[in-house]
Amino acid sequence: MIKARGYAANHSFTRLKPLEFQREEPKPNEVQIDVLYCGVCHSDIHQVENDWSNTVYPCMPGHEIVGRVVATGSSVTRHKQGDLVGVGCMIDSCRQCEPCRAGDEHHCEGHNSWLATYNGPMKPAAMTEDGVNTYGRDNTYGGYSNVVVVPEDFVLRIPESLPIEAAAPILCAGVTTFSPLRHWGVKAGDKVGIVGLGGLGHVAVKLAKAMGADVTVFTTDKDKIEPGKALGASEVVMEGDKEAFKRLELSFDFILSTIPEKHKVDPFITLLKRNATYCAVGALDQIPGYNNMEMVMHRRSLAGSLIGSIRETQEVLDFCAEHGVAPDVQVIPIQDVNEAYKKVKNEDVRFRYVIDMASLKQEMADA
Known part of the structure; x- marks a missing residue:
């Protein structure tokens, strides 16, 4: 198991606080990513505050993740140690339904739909007729953390010409x-x-x-x-x-x-x-x-329209690199994330907060 730390909420009315937890070691088809930056999306706030009545607590948000590969499973071929990569809203899908076969994983029609980067399957077991969770994960923890482990085909290549901190919001926004x-x-x-x-x-x-x-x-x-x-x-x-x-x-x-x-x-x-x-x-x-x-x-x-496919996510990253497009971001330490949430709700940000995870690693070192 991998020792991990992140910021999570335990209820809709609580602040995000440090949480220590464990992630599984990479399976043969998975990569382990050292998180460098993670964007703050308005949907993170909606999810933390249970605005969609489906939040699983503890809720550790973050689906605009940029980091470096530090370990790979035995069958991984798309990424190698040291690669700069990204993870968006999804980390898996059923891979068998018609949308998945067509490359539209974000419209997965499988038993539990797609597996979100945090908060578990898009269709929780409680919403299925038989109460079954085919992913075996009732909850997933997102990118407000020091490390993530993701199947290689749900990991994106970050073009070198993109500013690394500004690349994060491209993965969702x-x-x-x-x-x-x-x-x-x-x-x-x-x-x-x-x-x-x-x-x-x-x-x-x-x-x-x-x-x-x-x-x-x-x-x-x-x-x-x-x-x-x-x-x-x-x-x-x-x-x-x-x-x-x-x-x-x-x-x-x-x-x-x-x-x-x-x-x-x-x-x-x-x-x-x-x-x-x-x-x-x-x-x-x-x-x-x-x-x-x-x-x-x-x-x-x-x-x-709902987010986009993995293919489209790679396309927009490459498009932004080719055309010199980058989101306008304000980089913050993770310790300021609760204040950032207030400012996002009050539209007091130009235009996207991005968390520098070096602040979390320093917190871990000082603990």
Whole structure:
């Protein structure tokens, strides 16, 4: 067994605190990774606070992991000791269902769906008809820790040209926005709207710009007007600006919503061209009703997208390296993670916190 330490919450109302635990040694197909950096995602907060009513405690978040391989199982061929690698939202899937065979592990239809980097299977045993957990793990511990052990085919290669600390958010925020932009065929010259300018939104702006799109940002925060323009948006529109929304009717090829809570979509539907799509990636709550007349009159679509596949995650890492795209990050010690959570909830971060795990290793040395 591997002695490990991380930060975890024991209940929805408790702070993240140090937790010592053990990880299993790498199986033949697994690699052991020394965690260097881990991003702080808004979904980490939702999970810790049990907003989706499925949290398994103790809950140790972290699914934007960058580190170095320090040990490999006997059958590993994709990675070797010393490699700089990443781990995103998933560490396994059933590998047998149609989505998995097609390379869409994030849509796994197996008995327990995919195995999340933390909090166990996406479909807990309690949600299955027979109460069986095919992974044999009721809980998994994430990247707010010094070490992780992951099957080699769920481990990504980090391009050398990417800033190592900025690579972490690409593993979730990057692929979560890249996947729908690619799936709905965003191309040079398209007019793309990005709703919300936070951890996901600011990456979406950069990716859409790198694809050659003309990007407009929609926000409720006037303090994000200048940052939005600095990121490359041709226009930043305040939600509620009726004149701007009227002017922009029937002008967008694609709109991507990155808002992490439920929100109205009606104001944005009229902005879509014929056959265009509004896609929500940030919110996992119910979306309020919409006027279907506006949908059918121009054959518009309302859609959703869930993170992205392992293949797409590698694609976005390589795309970012090729086009010089990197998330804007603020590096923090792990001891400040609870304060960081408060600031994320208050939208007081530009634009993504990343934990430097050297702070955890120093804490372990001092213990």
